[in-house]
Amino acid sequence: MKSTIIKRIILYVLVLVALLYIVTPFAWIVTVSIMHEREANVGHWIPREPTGENYAMYLAPESGGAEVGLATARKFPRAIANSFIIATMVMVINLLFGSMAAYSLARIRFRGSLALMLFYLGSRSVPGVAIVIPMYLVIRNYGLLDTHLAVILAHSTFTLPFTIWILKGYFQTVPLDLERAARTDGCGRLGALFRIFLPVAAPGMIGVGIFSFIASWTEFLFALLFTSTIYSKPVTVLVSDFTQELQMPFTMIAAGGVLVVLLPIVLAFILQRFIIHGIGGAVTG
Amino acid sequence: MARVSLKKLTKSYGDVVVLDELTLEMADREFLTLLGPSGCGKTTTLNIIAGLDSATSGHVFFDSDDVTEVPPERRDVAMVFQTYALYPHMRVVDNIAFGLRMRKTPRDEIERRVREAAKAMEISHLLMRKPRELSGGQRQRVALARAIVRDPRLFLLDEPLSNLDAKLRVSMRTELKRLHAELDKTFVYVTHDQAESLIMSDRIAVLNEGKLQQLGTPEDIYNQPANAFVAGFVGSPPMNFFDGGLEGEERERCRMVGRGFTCELRPLTSKTSAEVRLGVRPEDIELSPDGEPMAQATVVVREPLGSDLYLTLELNGATFKARTRPSADFDRGDLVPFRFDPEKVHLFESASGKSLLKNIPVIA
Numbered sequence: 001m002k003s004t005i006i007k008r009i010i011l012y013v014l015v016l017v018a019l020l021y022i023v024t025p026f027a028w029i030v031t032v033s034i035m036h037e038r039e040a041n042v043g044h045w046i047p048r049e050p051t052g053e054n055y056a057m058y059l060a061p062e063s064g065g066a067e068v069g070l071a072t073a074r075k076f077p078r079a080i081a082n083s084f085i086i087a088t089m090v091m092v093i094n095l096l097f098g099s100m101a102a103y104s105l106a107r108i109r110f111r112g113s114l115a116l117m118l119f120y121l122g123s124r125s126v127p128g129v130a131i132v133i134p135m136y137l138v139i140r141n142y143g144l145l146d147t148h149l150a151v152i153l154a155h156s157t158f159t160l161p162f163t164i165w166i167l168k169g170y171f172q173t174v175p176l177d178l179e180r181a182a183r184t185d186g187c188g189r190l191g192a193l194f195r196i197f198l199p200v201a202a203p204g205m206i207g208v209g210i211f212s213f214i215a216s217w218t219e220f221l222f223a224l225l226f227t228s229t230i231y232s233k234p235v236t237v238l239v240s241d242f243t244q245e246l247q248m249p250f251t252m253i254a255a256g257g258v259l260v261v262l263l264p265i266v267l268a269f270i271l272q273r274f275i276i277h278g279i280g281g282a283v284t285g
Numbered sequence: 286m287a288r289v290s291l292k293k294l295t296k297s298y299g300d301v302v303v304l305d306e307l308t309l310e311m312a313d314r315e316f317l318t319l320l321g322p323s324g325c326g327k328t329t330t331l332n333i334i335a336g337l338d339s340a341t342s343g344h345v346f347f348d349s350d351d352v353t354e355v356p357p358e359r360r361d362v363a364m365v366f367q368t369y370a371l372y373p374h375m376r377v378v379d380n381i382a383f384g385l386r387m388r389k390t391p392r393d394e395i396e397r398r399v400r401e402a403a404k405a406m407e408i409s410h411l412l413m414r415k416p417r418e419l420s421g422g423q424r425q426r427v428a429l430a431r432a433i434v435r436d437p438r439l440f441l442l443d444e445p446l447s448n449l450d451a452k453l454r455v456s457m458r459t460e461l462k463r464l465h466a467e468l469d470k471t472f473v474y475v476t477h478d479q480a481e482s483l484i485m486s487d488r489i490a491v492l493n494e495g496k497l498q499q500l501g502t503p504e505d506i507y508n509q510p511a512n513a514f515v516a517g518f519v520g521s522p523p524m525n526f527f528d529g530g531l532e533g534e535e536r537e538r539c540r541m542v543g544r545g546f547t548c549e550l551r552p553l554t555s556k557t558s559a560e561v562r563l564g565v566r567p568e569d570i571e572l573s574p575d576g577e578p579m580a581q582a583t584v585v586v587r588e589p590l591g592s593d594l595y596l597t598l599e600l601n602g603a604t605f606k607a608r609t610r611p612s613a614d615f616d617r618g619d620l621v622p623f624r625f626d627p628e629k630v631h632l633f634e635s636a637s638g639k640s641l642l643k644n645i646p647v648i649a
Contacts, residue, residue, distance in 0.1 A: 175370060177366045177367075177370035178370050178372060178373075180357075180366070180370065181366060181372070182372075182383075183337060183356075183357040183358055184335055184336075184337070184357050184358070184362055184363060184384075184441075185358075185384035185387055185431075185435075186358045186384050186387030186388050187387055188356070188358055191387070199374045200372070200373055200374055202374075
């Protein structure tokens with residue numbers, strides 16, 4: 001009895017430490033985002049005079065306010081749209097090609113399937129910095145610099161291997177007998193896939209869909225190099241543009257950061273059941 | 286109407302032969318069981334009949350139609366799986382109705398037939414539940430309802446009872462038998478449980494290593510096993526085997542000589558100088574017989590079962606099991622005289638396993 005209480009306490013302390021580790025940087029960005037610039041430079045934890053000015057700069061740039069960063073803030077809606085287009089397309093590509101590849105790997109026994117899986121895994125161990133220059137050259141040679149497509153392709157290369165691994169594991173947890181039962185019940189091959197397999201595998205699909213969306217939404221390095229104007233620049237890159245100003249507006253960067261992560265966080269909260277079941281289920285199952 | 290004929294079915298994966306020229310006829314409205322150990326090819330056979338798996342060579346006929354190339358969705362068979370394979374994202378009612386919907390059955394007819402099937406399987410109160418909210422036995426009933434609702438020409442059952450606990454399994458056996466009688470359709474049943482096959486089947490096809498060993502009624506299979514494999518696989522506790530040689534000039538009057546005993550035999554089908562195996566079921570051993578005993582064996586283990594008493598006996602280093610009355614007064618260490626019933630012993634050639642005694646149809 002006593003030992004279980006002690007175990008509990010230890011468990012909660014550890015959870016708290018992990019929570020602080022994850023939440024503190026984010027909490028700090030949130031508090032900075034509602035400070036005035038001079039207070040942020042002092043390094044307060046809790047703002048003395050909270051202000052919505054920094055958010056107003058993004059959401060209603062015409063209303064005036066601080067001068068610094070105004071030009072960049074004006075581009076914010078367009079950058080959000082760019083990010084959304086890129087992340088959505090990355091998600092679509094991951095779901096479409098990832099599910100086809102994973103279904104084949106999960107259901108068909110063929111020579112080299114293990115080697116292929118290891119190759120996918122190995123490709124993830126190459127740091128992005130190492131391939132970003134050759135990739136830049138390829139993108140430039142095809143005349144794709146400063147396009148959405150360039151970023152979409154780049155993001156797909158490093159999200160797809162992960163998607164395939166997770167989906168393969170998830171698909172293997174869907175019993176083959178379900179599809180067989182559907183066949184004897186009168187479904188063709190595609191009917192069994194669409195009416196039985198995909199609905200059953202939906203949590204896994206939604207999980208990796210969200211994952212690839214968030215991965216693309218928050219990616220910075222490739223997007224920074226492949227985009228140069230507001231026609232393709234995603235919001236992560238836009239926020240970094242503040243550093244090019246004479247004075248670095250920390251509070252605006254912080255507010256931009258909060259706005260950038262808002263969408264992934266909302267998505268993760270709404271769909272957490274699928275993310276845990278889809279991605280967690282595949283690994284433990 | 287559904288008579289199923291398998292003609293020289295062969296299935297191989299590379300060098301591994303799973304089915305080896307299997308030829309088998311299933312009569313209309315018959316309950317036929319494919320019995321064998323795991324890996325014998327019985328489930329593969331069922332999958333090929335369903336169209337879920339394709340044979341490397343050979344043909345499948347339903348009545349006179351060659352369905353070898355017909356996809357499963359157009360074969361009009363219903364299959365019940367060991368895992369039940371209920372669609373987890375659908376309620377019970379939708380699971381049962383799924384096959385009818387796929388066949389574009391009118392809505393009111395679907396409703397009526399689902400209600401009837403649910404009533405027959407006593408699951409009417411579960412229709413609105415999801416499969417995960419059901420017990421194993423209930424899932425089994427839903428799987429059966431999903432099969433019967435379609436009124437298919439043929440029922441295929443792949444070890445449907447093996448995931449149930451022992452008590453439920455026994456009652457479901459009876460239920461399946463009743464269902465077969467009521468539906469009056471052809472059932473092909475796959476199991477590795479020999480007791481199940483004896484209880485439920487009209488006929489049993491015993492398979493081993495992709496080959497048909499014997500096809501016959503449960504009585505045939507039990508009383509006249511065609512070879513040593515069938516003899517050893519069917520029956521619990523299993524048949525006792527004794528190695529030895531033959532003695533005697535004529536085929537009609539031979540004796541089997543084992544270690545420490547000699548057994549009289551019925552006339553042989555063929556005589557052999559090779560090693561032979563004598564097979565005796567535990568119930569065909571008389572302990573303290575009225576006539577002349579064959580030898581004496583020592584009681585090693587006593588296993589009282591309530592209705593019967595099983596004794597493990599030792600004779601010259603070999604052990605065997607004998608069944609006797611529960612009231613029989615035998616203790617560990619006792620020396621017991623015994624004799625094998627000569628009318629009921631079996632004799633097999635050691636190398637091939639072929640039966641050597643007369644009046645036994647040899648198929649394999």
